[in-house]
Amino acid sequence: MIWLTWRQFRAQAINAAAALAAFAILLAATGPHLASLYATSKITGCHGFACQSAANTFFGQLAGLDTVVYLLGIGLILAAPAIMGIFWGAPLIARELEARTFNLAWTQGVTRTQWLAVKLALTGLAAMAVTEALSLIYAWWANPIGKAVGLGSTSAPALFSQGQFSSVFFASHGITPLGYAAFAFALGTALGVLTRRALPAMAITLAIFAAAQLAMPLWVRPHLVPSSHTTASIYAADQVYGSLTADVVPGHPDAWILSSRALNAAGRPVTAIPAACVSPTIPGRKGGTSAITPAQCMQSRGYHEAISYLPTSRYWPLQWIETGIFLALALALAWFSFWRLGRRRA
């Protein structure tokens, strides 16, 4: 059965390996340049403001190609599970049902369960391995950029300014690609078993997987691990002065801010900058007035920010939980395929 699975999967596996190799060559060709830029940017061993300027220098020297590769890599890792689900998962069983070759396969000397188990396991593990390999070589390549972003460069292109909790970064790094790949593959297979037609199964797989990819960061991920709560002065938290929302958690520069709101001195939430602080002034030292920022004004009146956030220490627990959820969904979908094929004739 392993032989047959491999024989049927061979062409797809070679395509995937070729794509992976092409991507690896692209990264290997541009990676050393990126690393040497980083090494010569004086970021290593910097202190305080020197770090920010060193990071600025680094970003200033990045070539357009580096930006393209950076985005291409993220896109590829996010799209890989969908591609596996659509082109490996959906046709895996549906093609056998369409071409009626299941009649041949299921009357050889292997049971239907063995047949499906080997097909699911081999192809599914391959899908997971390819996606995770993409993610790992990309993480190696993008490491200098990630470190420079962490220094709070002010000149980093908006595309790069993504912390490790940002939705695309989180889903493309660490172990989450494993979960996404397993889920997408099992989803495609189960839909193929259900619809018995490859093409509709492929379309529905894409729709459901894209929806899951959107829903996870928007509605699910923020609730997977307990959040921390803190209050901080408006001035420290609200870097975009006067927006009334926190942009940074003092003491936790890379934390994921789940929600924040401004409270007045009495602890009541405020939704607008108080009138007195719209264009605030304070008495000048030498008479007259001098202008201050709304945030400074609000701070002096006892306004503060209530923030709920995830510190970076929760990054790996969150990675494990999200991966676990998708692996569990994948197993449930695989179980469905077994049940459905075993219960009825195809």
Added chain:
Amino acid sequence: MSAVIETSGLGKRYRRQWALADCTLSIPAGHIVGLVGPNGAGKTTLLNLAVGLLAPDAGTIEVLGGVPAAGRALLSRIGFLAQDSPAYAGLSVADHLKLGAHLNTGWDMGLARRRVEGLDLDLGQKAGTLSGGQRAQLALTLAIAKRPELLILDEPVASLDPLARREFLQDLMEAAAEQELSVVLSSHLIADLERVCDYLIVLVGSRVRLAGPVDELLATHHLLSGPRRDPATLPDGLEVISASHTDVQTTLLVRTSGPVMDPAWTVSQVGLEDLALAYMSQASGRRRRDNNNHHHLEVQK
């Protein structure tokens, strides 16, 4: 001899429609069994139940003494050739032989290679580019080279031209004789089966109408012709299967255990095809009472 297929009250339903109902059969080993019936009679359903591609909704079925497709051991003892002889279009003939070798414990590669060579099949050719006849031969090779005790073929010659049909059946007979196989094959054309089978099952409208060894069936059925007469006046012990009348003459197909003594009748032998057709028309006649001419039976819809 023990039964290769034994069913009791077997039924299979698709939604509300029974594709096979109340089927009780005991097919002895060592026969070439022809399963005939019009399209939609339930032949494929019965055969798919026998190889475990389907699970019954009523009754029981045992094949070679076990529940079909229950395990590898039983699967290895049954060769199956599905309708339209499916094959993996992207895999070569050689790949299909390897497939058989990897999936079956009793695979006989020497036999498979000899057959493929004898059939002039190109080992490197993709199955998707084979002709219908070649594909059927490849599928038969797969089914035979696993060295089964029972070979089940679902409409194996339906897509073949008359010459390929004859060659295929001849080849099948040789293999069956060589390996002492029990064979069950279905067709909606009795002419295909007449030459090869020694046991006949007639399935019409999801029910078994007739089953038995061919020589026994031929010995107990007679064609009677004589002056026009009401079949109801016949003596006991004669079961009228079909009757056709002209103004002056009546022709009857009857089933009886003893000889027909009445001198008013001219008794003649009935052929297997006419016999099967009569049973099919008997069944369809219940739906179409006016049609009493069994020579114009519509077999192929």
